[in-house]
Amino acid sequence: MALYYDIDDIMMEEELISVVFQVGANGIGLLDPGSETNRIEQGAKVDLPFWLAHELYLRQAVGVQLPAAYNQKTRKEIQADAACVDLKSRCPYFYELGCMIAPLVRDRTIGSFLLYTFVSRYKEILSKAHRTALAAVPKFFPLLTREESHLFEAAHSSMAAFKKWRLGGSRLERASVLGRKRKSIGEMQTPTL
Amino acid sequence: MVCVTKVAKGHHGGGTTAATEHYSCHNEDGDVLEVSSRDVEVVMVKIGMSCDGDGEKMKECLGSDELSVLFEEKEPSLEEVKEAFDVFDENRDGRFEGFGARSFPNYKFHQRILFVVYHSIKMYGRRASQLVRELASSESGQLTAFNNDLFDQVIKECNEHQLQLQSLLRKIQDDGLDIQTTKNADHFGAVAHHLSLIRNKRCLMAYMHNRAEIIRSLRWKVGPVLPLEIQQKLSYSEEEYFKNHSTALESYMLELDLDLTVDMVPPKDPYIQVRVLDDIGDVLLGDQSASLMRNSVHSLKRTDAEQFISQGLIEEFLE
Numbered sequence: 001m002a003l004y005y006d007i008d009d010i011m012m013e014e015e016l017i018s019v020v021f022q023v024g025a026n027g028i029g030l031l032d033p034g035s036e037t038n039r040i041e042q043g044a045k046v047d048l049p050f051w052l053a054h055e056l057y058l059r060q061a062v063g064v065q066l067p068a069a070y071n072q073k074t075r076k077e078i079q080a081d082a083a084c085v086d087l088k089s090r091c092p093y094f095y096e097l098g099c100m101i102a103p104l105v106r107d108r109t110i111g112s113f114l115l116y117t118f119v120s121r122y123k124e125i126l127s128k129a130h131r132t133a134l135a136a137v138p139k140f141f142p143l144l145t146r147e148e149s150h151l152f153e154a155a156h157s158s159m160a161a162f163k164k165w166r167l168g169g170s171r172l173e174r175a176s177v178l179g180r181k182r183k184s185i186g187e188m189q190t191p192t193l
Numbered sequence: 194m195v196c197v198t199k200v201a202k203g204h205h206g207g208g209t210t211a212a213t214e215h216y217s218c219h220n221e222d223g224d225v226l227e228v229s230s231r232d233v234e235v236v237m238v239k240i241g242m243s244c245d246g247d248g249e250k251m252k253e254c255l256g257s258d259e260l261s262v263l264f265e266e267k268e269p270s271l272e273e274v275k276e277a278f279d280v281f282d283e284n285r286d287g288r289f290e291g292f293g294a295r296s297f298p299n300y301k302f303h304q305r306i307l308f309v310v311y312h313s314i315k316m317y318g319r320r321a322s323q324l325v326r327e328l329a330s331s332e333s334g335q336l337t338a339f340n341n342d343l344f345d346q347v348i349k350e351c352n353e354h355q356l357q358l359q360s361l362l363r364k365i366q367d368d369g370l371d372i373q374t375t376k377n378a379d380h381f382g383a384v385a386h387h388l389s390l391i392r393n394k395r396c397l398m399a400y401m402h403n404r405a406e407i408i409r410s411l412r413w414k415v416g417p418v419l420p421l422e423i424q425q426k427l428s429y430s431e432e433e434y435f436k437n438h439s440t441a442l443e444s445y446m447l448e449l450d451l452d453l454t455v456d457m458v459p460p461k462d463p464y465i466q467v468r469v470l471d472d473i474g475d476v477l478l479g480d481q482s483a484s485l486m487r488n489s490v491h492s493l494k495r496t497d498a499e500q501f502i503s504q505g506l507i508e509e510f511l512e
Contacts, residue, residue, distance in 0.1 A: 005402040010396060010399055011326065014318075023376075023381055027361050028382050051392055052385065052389070055388050
């Protein structure tokens with residue numbers, strides 16, 4: 001319930017999972033683009049968002065297949081050089097979804113695989129976050145999953161705060177919600193439609 | 194890459210003067226495939242859209258109105274349709290294969306329509322997730338304009354799910370089965386619709402909740418009066434919410450006789466040097482009035498200056 005309003009949790013559950021229907025289902029043919037009638041046949045393979053796949057799995061209506069992000073190919077790539085693997089394009093919620101999917105596919109190796117991936121990428125993220133210039137977005141940033149980019153930003157901003165503290169500066173600042181760019185008075189009065 | 198073009202043709206007869214939209218899809222080979230209402234009808238029936246089987250009526254409501262409405266709505270945009278096609282067109286050669294596509298005589302074309310319709314309907318929480326994605330992609334603490342259109346569409350979608358859910362439940366009852374214990378195909382269809390409803394609800398609630406959080410923080414950061422550019426981003430009920438929150442906070446602070454919105458760290462000096470960035474004019478600060486003209490430098494009480502700084506009207510002047 002604590003995560004009910006959590007945006008990241010909602011977006012994580014939107015990730016598509018391949019499932020195989022163990023039963024037929026009427027009235028939801030729309031979910032299966034290959035379906036010719038308004039029903040899904042037993043044995044049909046359909047991509048469903050995780051929130052639907054999970055609930056249907058609990059009702060024993062579908063069998064869940066391991067998403068490609070956790071297959072052997074990805075594991076080999078991670079083993080070769082974890083920091084260079086583009087996890088974001090594979091699944092932006094790699095770790096969160098991995099934890100959710102592990103009990104569904106009954107694969108006991110996923111847990112240790114996720115841990116290994118995180119640990120080997122963590123050091124790289126942290127050291128790069130501390131070293132990169134403040135305004136620059138580093139080259140490897142698009143490779144990071146959502147969780148990793150939060151981590152990166154946290155490290156980055158704490159470094160920035162440290163530098164500011166050391167050099168001294170104004171405590172009071174313009175509210176960030178007003179945006180970075182200052183607008184002239186004329187612009188402010190004409191509503192942007 | 195597949196292009197979709199919209200050709201409007203004048204339509205007379207059938208008592209309607211609305212322009213009929215013919216959707217023609219053509220790929221790089223140049224073969225043009227037009228979509229008639231008959232084809233749409235076939236597909237609509239397949240995906241279970243309600244249709245009373247009256248051919249003439251169907252022609253009118255889908256051929257001229259609904260399909261064009263689908264395209265006149267903000268979505269699917271041409272980009273989205275293309276995207277949908279690209280998903281289908283796995284090897285990017287402008288042809289669609291797989292998905293049992295060959296079972297139609299005119300399969301290429303059916304698949305296309307199916308995809309246009311499929312992506313414009315966007316049921317099963319697709320739209321609602323777009324709404325949440327909007328929040329996720331905006332910078333934290335920043336407000337985007339309230340997406341009234343999408344919000345209403347999600348609610349309409351909920352109604353559609355509700356109708357389908359009820360019709361499935363009715364069917365179970367009509368078959369003389371017990372709703373509590375039956376686990377047939379109708380049951381699982383109903384479950385999927387029910388889950389979609391719950392999902393939509395969660396997305397809508399999260400959208401409102403997260404916005405409300407930002408709106409509350411505005412009162413603390415910006416002050417009781419919001420600049421116009423932020424006010425335009427709020428919906429009517431959000432404006433009311435902001436006013437109510439502001440009033441509640443003010444009456445509480447009045448009771449405490451303490452301004453809670455100022456900086457929590459005690460200042461070293463109660464006065465602060467500031468530079469004025471905009472012409473503010475004469476303002477009453479405590480017991481004295483000051484004329485804050487652009488680029489002038491003043492020494493103000495810190496508590497007086499804070500609200501102007503957070504509004505971006507003056508800045509701290511550091512030597």
